[in-house]
Amino acid sequence: MLLLILKRIGLGLITLFIVSLITFVGVEVLPGDACTTYLEREAYGPALDACIKRLGLDIPSYQRYLDWAANVVRGDFGYSLSGEMPINEVLGPRVKNSLVLASVSILIGIPLAIVLGIITALWRDKLPDIIISTITIFSMTIPEFISATLLILIVAIWLGWLPGIVIIPSDATFYELLSNIILPVVAISMIMTAHMARMVRSSVIQVMASDYVQMAILKGVPYWKMVFRHVLPNALLPAINVVALTIAWLLGGVVVTEVVFNYPGLGRLVIESISNRDLPVVQALAIILASIYVGINLIADLMTLMLNPRLKSLQIKK
Amino acid sequence: MQSDLATNNKQKNNFEKVLEILKTMALKPSGFIGLSILIFHILLALMSPYIAPYDYKAISPNTMLLAPSAEHWFGTDSLGRDVFTRTILGGRTALTVTFFGSLIALLWGGLLGIFCGLVGGKIDDVVMRVVDAFLSIPWILAMLLIVSLLGTSTQVLIPALGFFYGKGIVRVARAATHDVIAKDFIVSARARGHSNMSIIWNEIIPNVRDAILVEGAMRWSWMLLGFSSLSFLGFGVSPPTPDWGLMISNARGLMSFAYWSVIAPIVGLSSLIIGINLTADAFAKALGIDRSTKAPV
Numbered sequence: 001m002l003l004l005i006l007k008r009i010g011l012g013l014i015t016l017f018i019v020s021l022i023t024f025v026g027v028e029v030l031p032g033d034a035c036t037t038y039l040e041r042e043a044y045g046p047a048l049d050a051c052i053k054r055l056g057l058d059i060p061s062y063q064r065y066l067d068w069a070a071n072v073v074r075g076d077f078g079y080s081l082s083g084e085m086p087i088n089e090v091l092g093p094r095v096k097n098s099l100v101l102a103s104v105s106i107l108i109g110i111p112l113a114i115v116l117g118i119i120t121a122l123w124r125d126k127l128p129d130i131i132i133s134t135i136t137i138f139s140m141t142i143p144e145f146i147s148a149t150l151l152i153l154i155v156a157i158w159l160g161w162l163p164g165i166v167i168i169p170s171d172a173t174f175y176e177l178l179s180n181i182i183l184p185v186v187a188i189s190m191i192m193t194a195h196m197a198r199m200v201r202s203s204v205i206q207v208m209a210s211d212y213v214q215m216a217i218l219k220g221v222p223y224w225k226m227v228f229r230h231v232l233p234n235a236l237l238p239a240i241n242v243v244a245l246t247i248a249w250l251l252g253g254v255v256v257t258e259v260v261f262n263y264p265g266l267g268r269l270v271i272e273s274i275s276n277r278d279l280p281v282v283q284a285l286a287i288i289l290a291s292i293y294v295g296i297n298l299i300a301d302l303m304t305l306m307l308n309p310r311l312k313s314l315q316i317k318k
Numbered sequence: 319m320q321s322d323l324a325t326n327n328k329q330k331n332n333f334e335k336v337l338e339i340l341k342t343m344a345l346k347p348s349g350f351i352g353l354s355i356l357i358f359h360i361l362l363a364l365m366s367p368y369i370a371p372y373d374y375k376a377i378s379p380n381t382m383l384l385a386p387s388a389e390h391w392f393g394t395d396s397l398g399r400d401v402f403t404r405t406i407l408g409g410r411t412a413l414t415v416t417f418f419g420s421l422i423a424l425l426w427g428g429l430l431g432i433f434c435g436l437v438g439g440k441i442d443d444v445v446m447r448v449v450d451a452f453l454s455i456p457w458i459l460a461m462l463l464i465v466s467l468l469g470t471s472t473q474v475l476i477p478a479l480g481f482f483y484g485k486g487i488v489r490v491a492r493a494a495t496h497d498v499i500a501k502d503f504i505v506s507a508r509a510r511g512h513s514n515m516s517i518i519w520n521e522i523i524p525n526v527r528d529a530i531l532v533e534g535a536m537r538w539s540w541m542l543l544g545f546s547s548l549s550f551l552g553f554g555v556s557p558p559t560p561d562w563g564l565m566i567s568n569a570r571g572l573m574s575f576a577y578w579s580v581i582a583p584i585v586g587l588s589s590l591i592i593g594i595n596l597t598a599d600a601f602a603k604a605l606g607i608d609r610s611t612k613a614p615v
Binding site: 014015016018019022023026027137138141142143144145146149150152153157255256259260270271274275277282285286289290293294297 | 539543573
């Protein structure tokens, strides 16, 4: 058991190492380096020399990778080119803002998804299922930027209930954030809930068809007792992994949503740093977002392991 | 002569099989709706250059932000261009880019997955680690990086999309190959002394084809989502190419007044994505593949 956990953590670390190699080599192989890309037409003379000196582009690339990786492990991502300040200072408030947005969305999304999933599964192919399933399919297939734009158009412009875009500085306080994030949270949790509700639905339906549930029905166990005691614990377990993958996948969608609502989080920083051609920040973001992805997956794997005694003796291969 | 007849027969069987699958798909209401939407979009994309009433890049200060009317069915945008023309031509861009992108994704993802599943061992371990690592970089970051360094032409976008949406197919193809690899017919093909290439081509591909095609169909809709998100963010095709994501992002600032120029591309893009999704779902069901419990990776 302990060995298995250590092995999973090890695999996660190897994955992160490869990610760091890919981002580093990618930037090396693609035309232009950090300095010529950033300075564009002014990439000559003293400005270029100074930039090369500052980023240490004159030393061999493997040496540079090792230095960079050693610093990243210590939590230091180096200097941002456009802001001319440590990347950690750029990242700090952004991470906090995105964390607030994501956790509020998850806190609303997961319980709602479980309830909706159970309702649609228990009333399968009846009216509640048809209505909810149609809505979930719509909200999970339509791109984030469309649902966000429609939300702004309907709620903010036509109805005038809420402000359409977020106008707060990146170092806003927690309470300032909360009053501004209603629409972004609705946009993100709508898609997330839809995805997860579908998973819960199919999982509950599978368990309902299993032998032990049929047995419980035949024994005369009351319906709701059967649902809560026999079906749900078994149905929600396999959903954990899928939920984790869904959350990790939505990282990409969060980028788009933050841009639509002008929310000062990590997602907008991705776009800003790429528009500014600030490659050191892009590299840092790649590592951070990949760590979040690997971390969420790891937690989900471990939770599944803890909660399911049958899997303890098995090697989980994805 | 004999072999001619045999191949002829085989082709006819394949054709009949496709017809049969299409029939199964169309008999379910959701499949019927999906297929109709998809076929409508494909026909529209093929015919749009001939039926477009205006020039898609004709800018005119006299026709700025006109409301929908008999002359301009969907109104005009902030540069005076006809929104109807740009909307029907936008489907052409979206379908072309994502269709060829999916084709590239299917080819490299499917072949690499089959190869890894067949060979196994160290090579398989290394390749799957790298694929895992690629999967854990958010697609949007990777795509944005590539596009910002290499430029935003379709020659860059199609292979880049094909590459990034193919990595998930590697896993599916590998798993499907694992399922068939231990079967008797593979063992006997090996015993007959067939090469790996021949086994892949004659034994494995016919057996894993369905699973890979279903995955490819799903990925087509995700790729469309990714592609239009890129255009929306300003990193997709460059103006004045008629593209839905680009149109939405341009019209967004003025939507409190000229909502028509944002509604038309939204309807176009949403309906195409829903059409592809429903079709892919029906396709999976017609082939007897259940993918309801899979996460969108």
